[in-house]
Amino acid sequence: MSDFSxxxxxxxxxxxxxxxxxxxGTGMSIxxxxxxxxxxxxxxxxxxxxxxxxxxxxxxxxxxxLKHQWxxxxxxxxxxxxxxxxxxxxxxxxxxxxxxxxxxxxLYYHPKSNVETFSTFADxxxxxxxxxxxxxxxxxxxxxxxxxxxEDANRSLSQAETWRYGEKSSSQDILINLVQAYKGLxxxxxxxxxxxxxxxxxxxxxxxxxxxxxxxxxxxxxxxxLSALIQIPGVWDPFVxxxxxxxxxxxxxxxxxxxxxxxxxxxxxxxxxxxxxEVLFAILDFAGCTKNITAWKYLAKYLKxxxxxxxxxxxxxxxxxxxxxxxxxxxxxxxxxxxxxxDKALAxxxxxxxxxxxGKGCRYFRYVSKQGHQGLKKKMKRMNRAVKSYSIVDPxx
Amino acid sequence: xxxxxAKEFKERCTQCAAVSWGLTDEGKYYCTSCHxxxxxxxxxxxxxxIPNTKIQAINRGLKRKRKLEKGWDWYVCEGFQCILCQQAxxxxxxxxxxxxxxxxxxxxxxxxxxxxxxxxxxNPIYTxxxxxxxxxxxxxxxxxESEPELLSDFSxxxxxxxxxxQSDVNTQKSFPVIKASQSETASVCSGSLDGVEYSRRKEKxxxxxxxxxxxxxxxxxxxxxxxxxxxxxxxxxxxxxxxPYINSFQHFPEEMKLYGRDKGIFAIxxxxxxxxxxxxxxxxxxFLDLPRFPDITEDCYLHPNILxxxxxxxxxxxxxxxxxxxQVVKLTGIGEVDFLTFDPIAKMAKTVKYDVQAVAIIIVVLxxxxxxxxxxxxxxxxxxxxxxxxxxxxxxxxxxxxxxxxMKRTVDEKKxxxxxxxxxxxxxxxxxxxxxxxxxxxxxxxxxMVVSLQKQFSTLVDSTPTVGKKSPSSFQFSWxxxxxxxxxxxxxxxQGILKKKDQSLTxxxxxxxxxxQKFCKSYCKHxxxxxxxxxxxxxxxxxxxxxxxxxxxxxxxxxEVSLVEKKLFKTKYSKTKKKSSxxxxxxxx
Numbered sequence: 001m002s003d004f005s006x007x008x009x010x011x012x013x014x015x016x017x018x019x020x021x022x023x024x025g026t027g028m029s030i031x032x033x034x035x036x037x038x039x040x041x042x043x044x045x046x047x048x049x050x051x052x053x054x055x056x057x058x059x060x061x062x063x064x065x066l067k068h069q070w071x072x073x074x075x076x077x078x079x080x081x082x083x084x085x086x087x088x089x090x091x092x093x094x095x096x097x098x099x100x101x102x103x104x105x106x107l108y109y110h111p112k113s114n115v116e117t118f119s120t121f122a123d124x125x126x127x128x129x130x131x132x133x134x135x136x137x138x139x140x141x142x143x144x145x146x147x148x149x150x151e152d153a154n155r156s157l158s159q160a161e162t163w164r165y166g167e168k169s170s171s172q173d174i175l176i177n178l179v180q181a182y183k184g185l186x187x188x189x190x191x192x193x194x195x196x197x198x199x200x201x202x203x204x205x206x207x208x209x210x211x212x213x214x215x216x217x218x219x220x221x222x223x224x225x226l227s228a229l230i231q232i233p234g235v236w237d238p239f240v241x242x243x244x245x246x247x248x249x250x251x252x253x254x255x256x257x258x259x260x261x262x263x264x265x266x267x268x269x270x271x272x273x274x275x276x277x278e279v280l281f282a283i284l285d286f287a288g289c290t291k292n293i294t295a296w297k298y299l300a301k302y303l304k305x306x307x308x309x310x311x312x313x314x315x316x317x318x319x320x321x322x323x324x325x326x327x328x329x330x331x332x333x334x335x336x337x338x339x340x341x342x343d344k345a346l347a348x349x350x351x352x353x354x355x356x357x358x359g360k361g362c363r364y365f366r367y368v369s370k371q372g373h374q375g376l377k378k379k380m381k382r383m384n385r386a387v388k389s390y391s392i393v394d395p396x397x
Numbered sequence: 398x399x400x401x402x403a404k405e406f407k408e409r410c411t412q413c414a415a416v417s418w419g420l421t422d423e424g425k426y427y428c429t430s431c432h433x434x435x436x437x438x439x440x441x442x443x444x445x446x447i448p449n450t451k452i453q454a455i456n457r458g459l460k461r462k463r464k465l466e467k468g469w470d471w472y473v474c475e476g477f478q479c480i481l482c483q484q485a486x487x488x489x490x491x492x493x494x495x496x497x498x499x500x501x502x503x504x505x506x507x508x509x510x511x512x513x514x515x516x517x518x519x520n521p522i523y524t525x526x527x528x529x530x531x532x533x534x535x536x537x538x539x540x541x542e543s544e545p546e547l548l549s550d551f552s553x554x555x556x557x558x559x560x561x562x563q564s565d566v567n568t569q570k571s572f573p574v575i576k577a578s579q580s581e582t583a584s585v586c587s588g589s590l591d592g593v594e595y596s597r598r599k600e601k602x603x604x605x606x607x608x609x610x611x612x613x614x615x616x617x618x619x620x621x622x623x624x625x626x627x628x629x630x631x632x633x634x635x636x637x638x639x640x641p642y643i644n645s646f647q648h649f650p651e652e653m654k655l656y657g658r659d660k661g662i663f664a665i666x667x668x669x670x671x672x673x674x675x676x677x678x679x680x681x682x683x684f685l686d687l688p689r690f691p692d693i694t695e696d697c698y699l700h701p702n703i704l705x706x707x708x709x710x711x712x713x714x715x716x717x718x719x720x721x722x723x724q725v726v727k728l729t730g731i732g733e734v735d736f737l738t739f740d741p742i743a744k745m746a747k748t749v750k751y752d753v754q755a756v757a758i759i760i761v762v763l764x765x766x767x768x769x770x771x772x773x774x775x776x777x778x779x780x781x782x783x784x785x786x787x788x789x790x791x792x793x794x795x796x797x798x799x800x801x802x803x804m805k806r807t808v809d810e811k812k813x814x815x816x817x818x819x820x821x822x823x824x825x826x827x828x829x830x831x832x833x834x835x836x837x838x839x840x841x842x843x844x845x846m847v848v849s850l851q852k853q854f855s856t857l858v859d860s861t862p863t864v865g866k867k868s869p870s871s872f873q874f875s876w877x878x879x880x881x882x883x884x885x886x887x888x889x890x891x892q893g894i895l896k897k898k899d900q901s902l903t904x905x906x907x908x909x910x911x912x913x914q915k916f917c918k919s920y921c922k923h924x925x926x927x928x929x930x931x932x933x934x935x936x937x938x939x940x941x942x943x944x945x946x947x948x949x950x951x952x953x954x955x956x957e958v959s960l961v962e963k964k965l966f967k968t969k970y971s972k973t974k975k976k977s978s979x980x981x982x983x984x985x986x
Binding site for chain 1: 668820823
């Protein structure tokens with residue numbers, strides 16, 4: 001190889017053609033400007049390699065999670081923890097939440113992880129920084145619930161309930177409510193279990209007394225919890241249902257019972273429909289509701305519905321314990337006169353119910369029919385027809 | 398030992414019965430033979446007799462700042478001395494001769510202390526007597542035992558200044574006053590005696606010692622000794638933790654407590670950057686007024702001929718290319734001793750980036766052979782492939798395409814591992830460093846938390862043993878003929894791309910394109926920019942490959958390639974210059 005430069009200077013003309021444009025021909029491309037703009041974002045300071053490490057590590061963790069590579073994710077997580085010591089205060093404060101989310105995800109799925117590991121992790125993360133305590137407690141409790149550990153979940157929630165830190169921010173308020181709600185739900189669950197146990201026990205059983213007492217106290221605790229909660233605006237449906245169910249046991253005549261009945265009526269489940277009937281009857285067991293026209297209207301309608309649905313047995317079940325005292329309680333002659341003078345609509349509804357349950361021969365029904373004959377002919381006709389078709393009393397009697 | 402001021406004290410020492418007294422910072426008498434400190438303070442009568450230094454020392458002593466942790470008194474430069482010691486020791490472990498530590502680096506450091514007026518000079522910044530004691534215990538390494546002279550050097554100036562300044566009180570230079578009150582507030586403190594003041598010090602003309610500069614010192618010593626470690630090798634060893642740098646302060650003696658402002662000085666959170674260290678090397682060498690370094694001759698490792706061979710082997714290119722690289726070296730004149738040898742005093746103090754330049758030469762040769770226009774290299778590859786298929790017995794012709802495939806796969810793998818290692822790198826030291834008494838407990842608690850979390854998760858990690866810590870090596874890739882998995886191209890022939898011309902060979906390819914048409918002449922940092930999209934993919938690949946190898950930015954390497962081409966094709970450049978100076982019109986490129 002000899003004189004290279006000689007070789008190269010000759011074909012220069014050709015080289016010009018092959019030459020690529022080094023400086024962009026199209027527009028201004030200023031790579032250093034891009035870099036300047038990057039530093040403007042960081043406030044003029046060049047990003048330290050520490051920050052590059054942590055952000056790269058985060059990316060790897062997320063990738064591993066997406067690919068369900070739990071062991072790898074744990075490995076990267078091990079290195080990621082150093083972000084808790086970041087000199088950048090902003091990153092340091094945001095770290096616990098990120099670590100909790102990723103860590104809990106890993107621990108949930110990792111084959112070597114168990115409830116104990118998860119709980120240790122949750123306990124540690126709860127105490128880093130102040131604002132994460134409630135959130136983590138709640139999620140920890142849900143995790144425990146998922147694994148069927150109700151007492152532990154209850155404990156976690158109870159602890160969380162008592163957490164206070166200076167001026168609570170409004171976001172923390174919501175969390176506290178949630179904590180209370182779930183606690184209430186848990187209590188409802190235990191109460192309901194106790195109820196079931198109770199139903200299995202014989203009344204003679206020596207444990208019956210204590211069991212009932214237990215249940216009562218539980219009910220009281222739960223209802224206190226939940227009632228406070230429902231005051232707060234929001235959508236609390238699952239909690240309300242449990243609340244109302246407890247109430248039904250302790251205060252069957254509560255004004256929420258009608259609502260409860262409606263919910264049950266609209267449900268898809270048959271057992272709910274049966275319960276709906278029970279609830280309705282229970283409401284009217286109490287003196288305070290005897291004049292409640294809505295209750296009577298519901299009962300009338302629902303009886304028809306139930307009987308149309310061929311559930312005579314349900315009606316008979318309910319009526320069995322009541323047929324001895326309801327006639328004089330609701331459907332006496334006195335009441336017939338009273339109701340008619342006070343509220344004709346109420347009287348009609350009651351009459352309809354009386355007719356269905358007691359037959360058209362009963363005093364109440366006859367009185368109302370007679371009275372209504374003048375003004376409310378159409379209605380009377382309808383009533384008659386309804387009683388005829390639905391009455392559970394054998395017309396032969 | 399200031400006998401002058403303690404002369405009036407005639408008592409016998411209770412411990413050793415000698416009558417030889419000195420004064421501590423706090424103005425108390427102490428026995429100079431057994432260092433027994435008394436409770437008797439000297440009464441200052443005539444402040445006019447006492448030179449400035451003493452007043453300040455006494456003042457500072459009386460308002461002795463509250464230390465958060467008990468330990469030695471130490472100065473920041475002592476910390477750096479300790480670190481340099483560790484680094485030199487590590488270099489020794491890597492195979493570097495012991496003279497580097499004992500003589501070269503040590504002398505550079507002494508010179509630095511002198512130049513920065515921290516010691517070995519007439520008016521040092523420090524006046525504390527305790528310093529001498531600390532250093533002695535600090536430098537426990539046997540190689541630096543020649544330290545007694547260091548110690549005496551430290552204490553020597555005190556005597557001088559004591560003796561002289563009494564007469565020169567009026568003409569004495571005022572030097573930086575250390576305000577003790579500044580560092581007394583609880584929020585601003587440091588484990589070292591001068592940590593706070595050190596970070597604020599901004600003296601013109603003085604190069605302040607920083608962590609990156611320790612590497613500059615190391616490199617200067619390596620260069621002086623002409624060791625077989627290039628700057629990129631050094632920085633790579635740092636990244637691989639073979640040389641203490643990140644968290645090197647953890648190896649300070651137990652008694653040298655580090656906290657507060659020291660953190661910003663010693664706890665670095667970035668890896669060293671080649672460009673940065675390179676600049677600092679020149680800066681330090683200039684500051685130290687170093688003479689011309691030992692010559693880099695043709696038999697030196699750092700000579701481009703040898704480095705090119707090394708890199709050709711590492712990147713799996715044919716040995717035959719070495720002839721071409723030598724040719725380029727000769728033509729550009731960069732193999733000359735005067736060009737290669739570092740001379741800080743010279744007007745244009747430029748050191749050669751030996752490794753970057755060697756690699757740039759290889760790239761130029763690749764361009765000469767293959768043009769790298771996304772076209773010719775592939776057609777030449779086709780020819781090589783055809784020939785190799787027909788002649789399986791002969792030495793195969795070098796096939797660029799095959800080489801590209803092998804290299805791409807290898808480098809991608811390596812790069813991925815490297816990125817993963819970087820993402821998993823643990824920056825924080827085991828013993829946390831806090832800023833002040835306020836956050837000490839918080840910092841310790843955080844560390845405890847991190848450690849316990851790490852412990853928990855380490856049980857969940859796959860227990861299969863990962864590749865242990867690599868032993869340091871100059872070569873990142875190795876290729877062998879026996880390995881059937883990965884082709885080794887060392888022995889392949891360039892026959893297919895060279896042709897005979899008269900008595901010698903020349904490249905079949907006769908075209909070339911320049912990486913940079915015009916160089917920037919203004920005062921910005923670089924003479925050219927690198928915008929990827931303007932270049933062929935092959936060129937981009939080559940640049941990325943080599944810049945990963947050296948852990949430098951592609952733009953940095955591209956610039957070096959341009960500079961080599963500038964020398965190689967200087968006629969072309971001068972012609973262009975003449976053209977533009979003649980024509981009035983401004984030509985847009």
